[in-house]
Amino acid sequence: MKRHLLSASDLSYEDAILILDTAEELAKLVDGPVKKLPTLRGRTIVNLFYEDSTRTRISFEAAAKRLSADVINFTAKGSSVSKGESLKDTALTLQAMGADAVIVRHSASGAAHQLAASGWIAGSVINAGDGTHEHPSQALLDAFTMRRHLRDSKGDLAGVRVTIVGDVLHSRVARSNVLLLATLGAEVTLVAPPTLMPFGVEQWPCDISYDLDRVLPRTEALMMLRVQGERMNNAFFPSMREYSRGYGLDDKRASALSPEAIVMHPGPMNRGLEISAGAADGLRSVIVEQVANGVSVRMAILYLLLGGASIEEVSL
Amino acid sequence: MSGYLLRGVSVLGEQKVDVLIDGGIISEVSKKPLAPTGVRTIDCDGLIAMPGLVDLHTHLREPGREDSETVESGSAAAALGGFVAIHAMANTNPVADTAGVVEQVYRLGREAGWCDVRPVGAVTVGLHGTQLAELAAMAHSAAHVRVFSDDGKCVADPILMRRALEYVKAFDGVIAQHAQEPRLTEDAQMNEGFVSSQLGLRGWPAVAEESIISRDVLLAEHVGSRLHVCHVSTAGSVEIVRWAKSRGVMVTAEVTPHHLLLTDELARSYDPRYKVNPPLRRDEDVQALRQGLADGTIDAVATDHAPHPLEDKECEWSSAAFGMIGLQSALSVVQTAMIETGLMTWSEVSDRMSTRPARIGSLRDHGRPIAVGEPAHVVLVDPRGKSVFTLEGNASKSRNSPFLGMELHGRIEATFLRGRATVLDGKLAG
Numbered sequence: 238m239k240r241h242l243l244s245a246s247d248l249s250y251e252d253a254i255l256i257l258d259t260a261e262e263l264a265k266l267v268d269g270p271v272k273k274l275p276t277l278r279g280r281t282i283v284n285l286f287y288e289d290s291t292r293t294r295i296s297f298e299a300a301a302k303r304l305s306a307d308v309i310n311f312t313a314k315g316s317s318v319s320k321g322e323s324l325k326d327t328a329l330t331l332q333a334m335g336a337d338a339v340i341v342r343h344s345a346s347g348a349a350h351q352l353a354a355s356g357w358i359a360g361s362v363i364n365a366g367d368g369t370h371e372h373p374s375q376a377l378l379d380a381f382t383m384r385r386h387l388r389d390s391k392g393d394l395a396g397v398r399v400t401i402v403g404d405v406l407h408s409r410v411a412r413s414n415v416l417l418l419a420t421l422g423a424e425v426t427l428v429a430p431p432t433l434m435p436f437g438v439e440q441w442p443c444d445i446s447y448d449l450d451r452v453l454p455r456t457e458a459l460m461m462l463r464v465q466g467e468r469m470n471n472a473f474f475p476s477m478r479e480y481s482r483g484y485g486l487d488d489k490r491a492s493a494l495s496p497e498a499i500v501m502h503p504g505p506m507n508r509g510l511e512i513s514a515g516a517a518d519g520l521r522s523v524i525v526e527q528v529a530n531g532v533s534v535r536m537a538i539l540y541l542l543l544g545g546a547s548i549e550e551v552s553l
Numbered sequence: 554m555s556g557y558l559l560r561g562v563s564v565l566g567e568q569k570v571d572v573l574i575d576g577g578i579i580s581e582v583s584k585k586p587l588a589p590t591g592v593r594t595i596d597c598d599g600l601i602a603m604p605g606l607v608d609l610h611t612h613l614r615e616p617g618r619e620d621s622e623t624v625e626s627g628s629a630a631a632a633l634g635g636f637v638a639i640h641a642m643a644n645t646n647p648v649a650d651t652a653g654v655v656e657q658v659y660r661l662g663r664e665a666g667w668c669d670v671r672p673v674g675a676v677t678v679g680l681h682g683t684q685l686a687e688l689a690a691m692a693h694s695a696a697h698v699r700v701f702s703d704d705g706k707c708v709a710d711p712i713l714m715r716r717a718l719e720y721v722k723a724f725d726g727v728i729a730q731h732a733q734e735p736r737l738t739e740d741a742q743m744n745e746g747f748v749s750s751q752l753g754l755r756g757w758p759a760v761a762e763e764s765i766i767s768r769d770v771l772l773a774e775h776v777g778s779r780l781h782v783c784h785v786s787t788a789g790s791v792e793i794v795r796w797a798k799s800r801g802v803m804v805t806a807e808v809t810p811h812h813l814l815l816t817d818e819l820a821r822s823y824d825p826r827y828k829v830n831p832p833l834r835r836d837e838d839v840q841a842l843r844q845g846l847a848d849g850t851i852d853a854v855a856t857d858h859a860p861h862p863l864e865d866k867e868c869e870w871s872s873a874a875f876g877m878i879g880l881q882s883a884l885s886v887v888q889t890a891m892i893e894t895g896l897m898t899w900s901e902v903s904d905r906m907s908t909r910p911a912r913i914g915s916l917r918d919h920g921r922p923i924a925v926g927e928p929a930h931v932v933l934v935d936p937r938g939k940s941v942f943t944l945e946g947n948a949s950k951s952r953n954s955p956f957l958g959m960e961l962h963g964r965i966e967a968t969f970l971r972g973r974a975t976v977l978d979g980k981l982a983g
Contacts, residue, residue, distance in 0.1 A: 325867055345869035346742075346753040347823030354822065368871070370753030412753060436758070437750035 238541055241353040241362040245373040245416035253420055254393060257381050260530075260537035261390055267303055267533075277306035277543055283336040285327070286365075287313040287343040292504055292528070293365050297340050297374075300535035306543075309334070324348060328357035336360045338543055346370035361542045369407045375503055376413035378534040380421055382527050383458045386499050395422035400452050402428040402484055403462030403511055406435050406473075410503045411462060415443050426452050430483065432473045433464075449484055453493045460501040461486050461512045481510055491516040499523045556580075557974065558589055562597035562933065564923050566899040572602060574929040577972040582925055595977075599937060600966055603903045605637030605668075605930030606884065607910040607919050609700065609729070609807055610783060610855035612876070613639075613670070615661065616654070617646025621951045622860035624661035624670060627880070630858070630948040632667040632975040634880040635932035635965045638911070638919045639668055643675040644705040650675035650686035652694035659696035667975050671914060674698040676717050676728060680706050685717060692724040699915040702729035704783055705830075707765060709735050714769060718778035725915060727805075729781040730769055732790070733831065737761035742871055744817040744832040752820060754870065757832045759787040766790050770797035770804050781913055782806040784857050786831035788841030795850045805913050807855035808842050810879055810886035815839075815955060825866045825873030826955050829859070846905060847896040853910040856883045860951030878949045882942050884934065885961035892936070893962050899936075929972035938964030948981065 238252045248256070266274060282301045284294050294310065301308045311331070324343075331339055338361040341349045346368030353362040366372040384390055387397050399418055405411045405427050418425045425443035427434065438445060446452050453459070464484075466477050474480045481487075491500065491513070500512075500521045508514050517524060556575035563569050564582075573581035573589055581587060608631065614622040624641070631639045641658050643649035649658060655672035662670020674691035678684045680703045691698040701721060708714045708730060717728050738761045743749050745756020766782055770793065773780035785791060785806045794806045811829065816836050819827040827833060845851040859876025866873050879886075887906065891897040897905075911920025921927040940963070942956045968976040976982055 323864065323868055343869070345871045347870045350823040351869065354824070368753050369755075409753060412751065435750035436745045436756055437747035440747045441750070 240542065242373050242538060242542060243349050243353055243362065243364045244371050245376045245413040245420070247373070248417065248420060250393070250420055253377070253380070253417060256377055256534065256537045256541060257384060259541060260381055260533040263536045263540065264533035273303050273305060275305045276540060277301070277304040280306045280337040280543055281335055282306045282308050282338045282340065282539065283331050284308060284310045285331065285339050285341045286311065287348070288366070290342050290366065293342060296528070296531040297365060297535050299532045300539055303532070304536055304539055306539070309336070324351065325355070325357055328352055328355065332358040338363060338539065340365045342366045344368055363538060363542065366409055368409065370409050371413045372409040373413045373417070374531070374535055374538055375410050376417040377538065378527060378531040379414055379460065379501060379503070380417055381530050381534050382501065382523055383499070385530070386523060387457055393421040394418060397423040397457050398455055399423050399425045399458045399460065400428055400456040401425060401460045401462065402449060402486070404433045404464045404468065405429045405438070405462070406433045408462050414460065415441055419443070428452055428484065430474055430480070449490065450493070453490060454495070456494060456498055458499050458501060459486065459494060463503065463505065463507060464511045466507070466510065477510055485511050485513070486516045487513045488515040491519055491521065494521060501527060504528070556589070556592035556972070557969065558587060558592050558594040559597045559602060559933070560594050562600055562602045564602045565903055566601055572923065574931065574969060574972045577929055579923060579925055579927050579929050582923065595933070595967065597933060599935060601899055601934045601936055602923055603899065603932050603934060604907040604921060604923060605919065605932050605968060605970065606635045606906045607914065607916060608636050608639040608856050608858070608880065609781070609853055609910045609914055610704070611639040611641055611858045611880065612644065612860065613641045613658070614645060614860055616657065621862045622949060624658060625665040626948060626950045627858065627860070628662060628665050628667035628670055629981055630878070630880040632968050632970070633948050633965065633981065634882070635884050635934065635968050636880060637668050637930040637968065637970045638671060638916055640671045640673050640700055640914055642704045643673050643702060644680055648675050648679050649673065650678050650680070652687065652690040655691050655696040655698050656694050668970055669919070671700070671916065672696045672698055673704070673729065674701045676701045676703045676708050677713065682706060682708060682710055682713065685713070685720065688717070688721055688726065689724060692726060699724070699726050700729050700781070701726055702731065702783065704729065704731045707731050707733040707735060709765070711768060711772070715772050715776060718773055718780060719776045722778055727779040727781050727913060729783050730765065731783050732762045732765035732769065734761040734764050737764070743820045743828070744834045746817060746835055748817045748820060752823070754820065759789055759834070762787055762831055763789040763793055766793050770794070770802050773804055774800065774802045777803070779803045784809050784812065784831055784855065785842065785851060786812050786834050786838065788838045791841045791845035791850055795845070798850065805852040805909070806850070807853040808846055808851045809857045810854060810883045810890070811877055811955060812842055813839060813846070813890040814886050819955070823870050825868065825870050826877070826953055828870060828873050828875055829877050830875035843890060843894070843896055846891065847901070852905065853913060854883065854887055854906050855910065856880050860949050861953050862951060866953050876953065878951055878954050880949070881947065882954060882956045882961065884965060885940060885963045886956065888936065888963040889961050929969050931969040932965060933967040935964045935966050936962065940964045
């Protein structure tokens with residue numbers, strides 16, 4: 238496995254399976270009597286967050302703490318970043334503090350790549366979402382969730398029919414999911430109005446549709462993406478209601494899904510826009526479970542990237 | 554010793570001759586060995602002589618951003634790149650939109666003495682695109698401005714563009730358009746295509762360039778004016794210019810060296826050295842640009858030398874400045890992209906990098922053949938040499954080159970400006 242996790246395309250098939258399997262093991266361990274493992278004791282992990290994202294930050298923080306690492310939270314707000322410190326100076330500061338891993342969330346696409354390639358920091362860089370580029374740990378937790386429900390927590394996702402609906406153009410979750418799901422053999426269909434599909438999407442390893450209702454009946458995993466209401470100001474769609482009518486998961490559409498299908502959302506949700514309350518809280522919804530799985534998957538990522546003491550050693 | 558004897562030089566790749574440079578002109582060209590006295594002899598075995606190069610598109614940053622480039626440092630880099638004349642773009646601070654500013658830049662160029670610095674005048678006041686600048690005042694100033702451009706910004710308003718095209722006819726001026734439809738490129742970061750879709754960087758679509766070029770060639774045809782299109786970057790743009798020329802529209806176009814060699818795949822590194830405007834495009838575009846340059850649809854290679862301080866490139870891609878330096882690497886890149894590929898001869902390179910750009914810029918003294926009685930603007934190139942562009946050899950005050958560390962064909966040995974060596978043995982000749 239590479240030293241950094243910047244893109245879902247950094248993961249080979251073997252890497253991806255290893256992370257998912259490791260996450261399963263770790264989940265079992267922390268579900269047992271030992272809530273905390275000593276594998277990363279003495280290691281320093283920095284959460285470098287240039288963008289508000291409480292859920293991702295606390296998920297990584299919980300993962301690091303369950304592995305006994307020391308966690309430093311560095312948020313743009315209230316730090317020198319808001320006074321205009323460059324990415325470089327921040328990175329050099331973190332390096333001076335001896336960070337073993339930096340988990341970075343940034344509004345600029347490629348910020349994590351730059352940190353990793355610059356030589357400014359020696360530790361591992363984990364991309365926790367960069368602009369409209371990627372969010373690989375989200376894709377891993379999504380795959381983990383799908384595998385639990387649809388493949389009995391084993392192997393890959395060969396043949397699993399996944400539908401991702403919404404603002405693909407601006408979604409780092411969609412980009413990472415398409416790449417990872419292709420690696421794992423799933424059949425992905427992206428559904429969005431044409432204005433919210435990226436130019437060049439035809440070359441992505443997935444199918445494209447503008448018609449949600451046609452795709453729903455054969456969908457096994459349905460992932461609804463967050464849509465920002467402001468998008469209508471740039472003519473991406475005429476109104477929130479029109480968007481919702483065409484691409485929102487309402488109760489009627491939810492009932493068109495097969496009983497075994499699962500409904501996912503990376504959060505935070507706009508209830509009533511891309512997903513109705515009924516669908517979000519319905520029987521098929523695994524949205525809350527995704528959050529819990531996020532911690533297990535991020536534990537696995539940190540554990541594997543930082544090369545902690547072996548799990549067998551720890552569980553003894 | 555005032556003169557130079559170029560012993561056994563191949564003019565534009567043709568058979569070897571002796572060329573005598575004296576009194577600022579080419580005083581003799583002979584197939585038989587010459588034996589003048591009191592001149593310095595340069596053994597030109599294996600070297601090619603070309604008319605000194607002319608750049609239509611250089612950003613010198615003075616006045617305003619002397620931390621990234623000055624007229625002195627930029628024109629020194631130009632001399633090292635084989636240039637004897639450069640056009641200094643107007644987007645300085647203050648903007649070169651008055652006779653005062655263009656005269657200042659012109660004078661700084663004369664004082665530096667590395668090459669002829671021809672200021673480009675802004676089309677609109679402050680490059681704001683709302684009111685014509687005093688174009689005639691700049692044309693009639695000591696700087697003799699003939700090329701006008703809001704480069705960096707597009708003259709997007711069609712009525713303003715029409716008026717500008719018409720107005721400069723009075724003094725044989727030309728409008729050099731930075732073709733970029735502003736609404737289609739808001740916050741654009743790189744070529745819009747498969748790579749941008751993967752990288753999550755906002756796309757700069759080819760149509761934003763092509764729609765403006767289409768409009769402008771039709772306007773130029775309608776009013777019978779001369780139009781020059783800056784840094785053409787897409788296959789579609791080449792087709793539009795070809796079509797316009799076939800109709801007799803007075804349009805000329807330039808391409809940058811980097812658009813002849815590099816593609817948007819480089820953006821995958823997120824290294825802002827590859828961030829430039831217009832952006833690096835697809836390989837299909839590179840091939841079409843080479844073809845267009847080779848068949849003469851594209852008239853000129855122009856560097857769009859755009860220096861930026863390190864801190865403006867050592868940051869997130871989306872925050873980084875657009876632009877690359879390119880004066881010193883230009884000829885090597887053209888040799889690599891056009892000569893080594895068999896697409897062009899040295900004579901054609903000379904046409905696109907000296908003759909035609911001089912004509913477009915109305916520089917009567919430049920772009921002249923190497924012949925008796927002509928001004929002695931000459932560059933000597935070793936085409937067999939290979940050079941790696943390094944920071945040590947870089948005369949620009951900035952280092953934002955995409956070619957740093959890249960091995961390219963050809964090496965510039967000497968540059969002569971009016972018979973005076975500005976570069977000898979590949980180094981500045983003070």
